[in-house]
Amino acid sequence: MPIILPLPQVSPSKETNPLIFDASLLQNESNIPSQFVWPDHEQPRREAPSPPLHVPPIDLKAFFSGEPLAVSNATRLVNSACQEHGFFQVYNHGVDSKLIDEAHKFMNLFFGMPLLEKQKAQRKFGEYCGYASSFTNRFSAKLPWKETFSFRYSADPKCSNLVQDYFFNVMGEDFSNFGRVCQEYCEAMSKLSLDIMELLGTSLGIDRSHFRDFYEENDSIMRLNYYPPCQKPNLTLGTGPHCDPTSLTILHQDNVGGLEVFVDEKWHSVVPCSEAFVVNIGDTFMALSNGLYKSCLHRAVVNSETSRKSLAFFLSPRMDKVVRPPKALVEDDSRRIYPDFMWSTLLEFTQKQYRADAVADTGIFLSGCTIKVDRTPIMSRSTHKNQAGAHSKSLYFFPYGNQRSGCTGPRRGLTRSAPDFRNRDGPEEVSMVTHATVSFLRHSLRLAPLDENLGSAIVDG
């Protein structure tokens, strides 16, 4: 049984990879650096393309009209899609198409700038805000073929100019228009998220304001993805297979196409539709729904002809909110699939311990769940210090898996003994627990052990 260790922090050091992802140069190269070549079994288009995923279109205006047939139609479509693969799309959403077009226009201008200009906003280790040209200083292999620019949005009225101020402070006066557009775009996304939370609450048969209230003061992440053309598109990935650790993702993609979802053991493309937003459930909302709605594997592939852009709004609760499903979704305490946790803990974990887009080389089979372990070496090691400052060797492990769709979601009533991820002898090798589980450092969660019938385990190093 492979030993799985919490990932040590990957901090830029003298070993930092000198590799620079300068898309303006690399996009025309007939060969690509080896660090961007993914393992055979993860490379795209290994098999004949599957039919596109049916992502049910939901008419939000009709849902909010209150007309009974429209409401039942919307909730039925959302309920079945979220129980199966976690993806749906919304139209008649109320977001101004001019605002969307402006956001795309400014994205083109930003990512078209020389690398040195963009690096003024260089993302720092352990932080999620800023510009990143791939993740050459973060991961040592399986590098994504993309540039990203991420920033924080808070719905707290005291943070009403957070985005605009960030652009001004980090990029300077010339970027205040871009900052204004992104501020307005995030405000529109926040409002749309709360509307979607009403839809999700209704579709789950609970009070429609429950989730809306939970995310009222959301503290979210806006991510601009830019995927340059690649001359070896079948050897690399724009974004590796992953589940979003956040609560809900609202994505606007341009008309190029490249988003794929893993359902029934196959990758299915999501056909772009500029009038709609693609919405998917993330790990945190999966926990909030007590596993009823699924956070599912997806990825982004690239092409050799043209660049591709997507704007992803990652809805997340205020950092101190406790993620706990409403009682109505938990028949009785023994049916709890996940423990209480705070989003801030999971976020820190994704930035310092856990790489969400690495997929397995070997597998551990747990009563039908496949929990995969990836042995991608990472750049440097330093023992992880958790929030308490102690050296943590424990993992909180969420076992779940749905072999039929390949996407992840808890299997009710798991009654197996939990795997032992104990760090016994501190092996040199570092492993990663990959997309199929959301695992937490136990000390950060300061949780009492849950018994095995809950399908989860805490092991103590």
Ligand SMILES: C=C1C[C@]23C[C@H]1CC[C@H]2[C@]1(C)CCC[C@@](C)(C(=O)O)[C@H]1[C@@H]3C(=O)O
């Ligand atoms: C909390 C987050 C981590 C990532 C950005 C948000 C939500 C999605 C995560 C991510 C996009 C999943 C794929 C891997 C990742 C490293 C990436 O490709 O950017 C993830 C983001 C991150 O860790 O920066």
Ligand SMILES: O=C(O)CCC(=O)C(=O)O
């Ligand atoms: O670019 C896309 O279509 C998907 C990106 C994504 O899944 C992400 O950023 O989490």
Ligand SMILES: [Fe+2]
């Ligand atoms: Fe994603």
